Amino acid sequence: MELQSLIDQPGKLPTIPKVAQQLIASFSSEDASVNEIASQLTADPALSAKLLRLANSAYFHVSRTIGTVESALQMLGFVMVRNLVLGNSVAAAFKNTKGIDLPQFWRYNLYTACAARWLAHRAEVNGDLVFTLGLMHGIGQLQMHAVIPHEMALLDQQLHVLAVGRAALEKNKLGFHHLQVSAELARVWNFPQSLIDALTHVAEPLSAEEFSEAAALVHLGAWRAKAEVLGLSAEEQQASYPEQVAQRLGLDPAWVNFEALAEADPDSPAMPPMAQLTEGLEAMFE
Structure with a gap:
C-alpha cells in the first residue's frame, strides 16, 4: 500500500x-x-x-x-x-470518522498540545507553534480509519490506537505510519515545510538528520498524554518514558512525576495534572 x-x-x-x-x-x-x-x-x-x-x-x-x-x-x-x-x-x-473513539482521540491530542507547549516554555522554544504541531500530529489516524477501515480495524485488535508502539506497528504492517499521513495532510493543506518536516519526525525525533526541538517536544507531550488517557501505571510509564529525547532537550528530569498529582504545586518543577493544564480547552472539540 x-x-x-x-x-x-x-x-x-x-x-x-x-x-x-x-x-x-x-x-x-x-x-x-x-x-x-x-x-x-x-x-x-x-x-x-x-x-x-x-x-x-x-x-x-x-x-x-x-x-x-x-x-x-x-x-x-x-x-x-x-x-x-x-x-x-x-x-x-473529521467529526464523522468511524472505528475510533473520537472523544478519547481529541482529548489525547489536546493533552499532547498542552503538555508540549508547557515543556516548550521550559526549553525556551516557541510554545504556540509547538501547540500547533501537537494538535495536528495525530490526525493521520483519522484519515487512515476513514480510507482503510478494514486494515485499521485489524491493527486496532492488535494494539490500541494510542499505544506507545502504534507507529512502529503501522510502519511494519503498512509501510508507513499515521504521523507520516499527518504530514501529508499538512502538505495538502499548504502548511509551511518546517511544520511538515517536524510532523514527519515526531515518532522518532532522534533519528532525523536535523534534530527538531519542536518534534521532540511533541514526542514527549504525546507520551505524557498517552499515559493519562490510557491510564498507564507508574511502572508502565517508567518503562515507556523517552528519556533520551528528554535528555537531548536538556529538560530538568523533575518535570515528570510518574505518580498522578492530586493538585498542582506551583513551587514544583513537575508538570501539573493534565486536567488542570488543559482546563477549558475541551470545548475546542465539541
Missing part, C-alpha cells in the same frame, strides 16, 4: 473552512492581515462564539472578559487564536 493513496482519493480528503485555510496561509505570510482575519471570523457567528468561549477559559487566566474577536487577538495573540480556530476546524472536518 502506498501512503499517497490515502490522500489522492476524491471524496476521502477532509476539507476545512475557508477562514481556516487563510489562517494556515498566514504561517508563511509576513504581511498577514490580522484585521481581515478578524473580519472573517466575526462573519461566522458559531465560530466566533466558540473562539470567545475558549479565550475566556481557565486555560488563559485572562484578567478581564474577552467579548470580541479583536479583543481575543489582542489578549491571546494571533498565533494562539489561529491555533484555537484550526483545532476546531480540523475536529469538525
Whole structure:
C-alpha cells in the first residue's frame, strides 16, 4: 500500500473552512492581515462564539472578559487564536470518522498540545507553534480509519490506537505510519515545510538528520498524554518514558512525576495534572 493513496482519493480528503485555510496561509505570510482575519471570523457567528468561549477559559487566566474577536487577538495573540480556530476546524472536518473513539482521540491530542507547549516554555522554544504541531500530529489516524477501515480495524485488535508502539506497528504492517499521513495532510493543506518536516519526525525525533526541538517536544507531550488517557501505571510509564529525547532537550528530569498529582504545586518543577493544564480547552472539540 502506498501512503499517497490515502490522500489522492476524491471524496476521502477532509476539507476545512475557508477562514481556516487563510489562517494556515498566514504561517508563511509576513504581511498577514490580522484585521481581515478578524473580519472573517466575526462573519461566522458559531465560530466566533466558540473562539470567545475558549479565550475566556481557565486555560488563559485572562484578567478581564474577552467579548470580541479583536479583543481575543489582542489578549491571546494571533498565533494562539489561529491555533484555537484550526483545532476546531480540523475536529469538525473529521467529526464523522468511524472505528475510533473520537472523544478519547481529541482529548489525547489536546493533552499532547498542552503538555508540549508547557515543556516548550521550559526549553525556551516557541510554545504556540509547538501547540500547533501537537494538535495536528495525530490526525493521520483519522484519515487512515476513514480510507482503510478494514486494515485499521485489524491493527486496532492488535494494539490500541494510542499505544506507545502504534507507529512502529503501522510502519511494519503498512509501510508507513499515521504521523507520516499527518504530514501529508499538512502538505495538502499548504502548511509551511518546517511544520511538515517536524510532523514527519515526531515518532522518532532522534533519528532525523536535523534534530527538531519542536518534534521532540511533541514526542514527549504525546507520551505524557498517552499515559493519562490510557491510564498507564507508574511502572508502565517508567518503562515507556523517552528519556533520551528528554535528555537531548536538556529538560530538568523533575518535570515528570510518574505518580498522578492530586493538585498542582506551583513551587514544583513537575508538570501539573493534565486536567488542570488543559482546563477549558475541551470545548475546542465539541
